[in-house]
Amino acid sequence: MITSLPCERLLLGVSGSIHAVHLPQYLTQLRREFAQEIRVIMTDTATRMISPSIVRTYVEEPVFTDLMGTDAIPSPHIRLTRWAQLFAILPATAGILAKAAHGIADDLLSTAILASPQPVVFGPAMNPSMWEKPAVQRNVEQLRKDGHYLLPMQEITSVTTGEFDTGLGPVPETALTHLWHVLMRRMRNEYWEEAIATPAAAPAAVKSLPLLTAGRAPAPAATE
Template sequence: MTGRPANVPEDLPLARGHLLLVGTGSFSVTLLPTWALLLRRWYGTTVRACLTWSATRLVAPDALAAATRSPVAGPGFGTGAGTVEHQELALWADLVVVAPATAAFVGKCAHGISDSLALSVVTSTTAPVVIAPAFAEAASGKPSVRRNVALLAEDGYTVVGPRDGTSVHTDQVGPGAMADLGAILRAARDLL
């Protein structure tokens, strides 16, 4: 397929073509509808999405549903379809990409606290998980945040470190911005 930037891998070898995007409440979550469209176009991937409560304040679930061509899971648990939703998503996914991952999500995930649908999916899946943190500049340097990121890596999650970016709050460039889609996809391809 054409139109792919040079830093984006040519292939993404998913066994069944299933990719789950998990979005949390960082401003970068607004990129997910566009990313879903690109993933479908570039790789022919079936994309589903799961959002946390805070993510739904920043990106419209209806926009993400249109981009994925699938209902968005979350933010709450639902068994109305006759399934245990976090288990169904965990088994469905060939790859889970958490982008962006807030410090709260990273901390809870690092300590096995699965008190939301998104966290329950990530901690329940046997599929590879790529986590792309997006932190406020001050949070990026906190020892507790760094320890949590290190714990995720120790536990087998692939963490794609943040990069410099423009703060929504200060308009200043600094560390903590979510990695770009190319870096995330390269890390994912290396896992698969």
């Protein structure tokens, strides 16, 4: 498929934050501007925040929730993470950050994070008093040390308590810029050494053209 979307295969993990209700907005933007193909893993709690059948309407394949997988994709923690060009957890609860920081694998999403052959992008979302807890900050620090990437959080309005409250989480616009950054950095790391090791050769057709000086039009051909 010829497309200008930079990420060929995005694996999106969704954990049980109230911010999962913004998933349709994320998926619309990711499909429009970032990823050619998206597969989604949801935790049990995430499926109670937003129905997998709603999420399903935004992606081409059924949402993965079961560690045992499906007939078509058994052991999804291995298959999906090998398939993915980029693996992002959006939103990431305090719980999934803690599991990932400690290598706990007790459901499909946490097992996939542990099985992932490459670092993962986390988009934490939670109440400020959860975020400020030393335990959460220790886990974030550990994840960074382990090479994972954490999206910045912004102050957003949350309705978790039944009234307007302050929440912290990623927002689609900035999350997308950071996903671009991570993908480009990874591609650069993968291809840069090879690219600079091979001397650049101008295509034959270009070599024969006269050089143009910037800003100056080529001299008109002489006429008899």
